[in-house]
Amino acid sequence: MSKVYKHHLFWPLCVLAALLLFNLLYSPDFFSITLHDGHLYGSLIDILNFGAPLMLVAIGMTLVVATKGIDLSVGSIVAISGAIACLTISKGADQNAFGLVTFSILLAVGLSVILGAWNGLLVSVAGIQPIIATLILMVAGRGIAQLVTDGQIITVTSSSYSYIGSGSLATLPFSIFVVALALIIALVLTRKTSLGLFIESVGCNPTASRMAGIRATVVIFSVYIFCGVCAGVAGLLLSSNVSSADGNNAGLWYELDAILAVVIGGTSLNGGRFYLAGTVIGALIIQTLTTTIYMIGVPPEITLVVKAFVVLAVCLIQSETFRSSIRYRRQKKQGSVKKEVARRVS
């Protein structure tokens, strides 16, 4: 029993289950899923579909956080990649042409690679603190996105482009498959190769890992590129879902939501260990929370207050000092040393 209790996914899953249970009690048809013209409809599908960009960004962020870094620029990369893709498509003669859409997607992803590499370069080669290094692109990137869209909202009428964000494959939204692909790539790379171990060791102690023969700079550099690509693809999903790109507001606050998802998932901001599955559940929790708040009719802005409490609670639980102070108090109350010893041994 204590094994289940100690598992890192236990608490995130509990929170998710509690949220879903609340929704079930509040509106019994929350779980109903209907099939319409080969598409599945229902609140659960919506949560998966709308949560897809966040999950994607959070997966990239997890690896960055695992190296004791942070990437604040993901929101801006989301905006830039969506803007570039929509601009390219809107300039084309036939917006539905497959070649044009493919080209625009490749262009956006290529640009995200460059932006991610820029971050990686600043952090790994120039040795600037991650918060500051990515702050540059966060500020300037928003400006670049507005420059690309000229401050307007670019609308596209391309059914092939909107397939990415709102089309469905085998009755499920296509975006879910994109997320699944990214998750599988990340899982295979980090759990089946030694790359995961390298990332964790760099997060624990970059100098020591360099001494041990790990090329810390290369690991950090590639992690930021991966995060950039994830953010770029998330930007494509987001802009194709609404068939438009908004340089001002697309991806605003995404970095914060993504960090929140990572932290809820059990990854410590101190680096050194990471849980990709936890992150995905964290992102789902955030999306379910948002959906729930919309559903019960509370003004959506109040979500922020709830999020604040969630962040604080999760951080307090992770804080060693806080846990030990609670433990100390409990110990004093019960006065049984035996239990404590037994708990530590297990």
Add this chain to the structure above:
Amino acid sequence: MYLNRKYIPIVVTIMLFVLMFAVGSFRYTGFFSFQVLMNLLIDNAFLFITAVGMSFVILSGGIDLSVGSVIALSTMISASLVQQHGWSPAIVIPLVLMMGACFGSVMGAIIHYFKIQPFIVTLAGMFMARGLCYVISIDTITIDHPFYTAMAQTKIPLPGGNSLSISAVIALIVVVIAIYVAHYTRFGRNVYALGGNEQSSLLMGLPVARTKILVYTLSGFCSALAGVVFTFYMLSGYGLHAVGFELDTIAAVVIGGTLLTGGVGYLLGTFFGVMIQGIIQTIISFEGTLSSWWTKIAIGLLLFIFILLQRMLSARRSAQKQS
């Protein structure tokens, strides 16, 4: 000429400001006037005040992401109490300032006692303050109380037909007090020591807990004061006021030459950092054809240059130490 290396960033900042002002003066007619400089003070009064609080936080080795939201919350509380509940500004303003200070001190206490990164705690504070704005109201509340309109419209005449607003005077007073506190009081020295090395300050017997909490209290207070000044400027309370303002503030502090790892920097540098941000906006508005997003790109570029400069300076310093 001998120049101490620790003065290089601040000298670069001041020279950059002078250079930008000179370039502006040559390019645009009407730019070279005392009033343009005064307008920088007037239009950025709230940025000066928040940047002062942020400088202390960054000097102590932390960061405060909640400043923008605290500004919004103070405009919202002021507007709601004055307009909708008919309270007197004489009660509301001290109350708002107290609230800001309390907000900051709670965050500081959590950061210190539970050893959670300042980044994430103030992030929670940012969500919290922003959310509380919407709990009060989702719409804009316009203020037409005579006291606020008087504060907004009063101009203090200066020789030569120039003028300053009351907000700008408040900002200047705050900057002067901050320079005194940072460089001539025990608290200021403690902040620098804490930013230099927390472990050493603790071993030296400095009051680390008190200093750390006070720094965040000060930042909260400054944000609330900036919120009050912002209400004078905008004459309204709104939950979307000052969105993304924390980044402008951090950028101003960094451009001012303060090291983000803490312990190194000058309040005067922050003053010029804000002035540089203001002058970029002025140049862009004088240019006319450039759009507002060029401000962001220019600030991002400046950030990059300054961070790289600091990086080079500190790298050379550590290389010297090793040899």
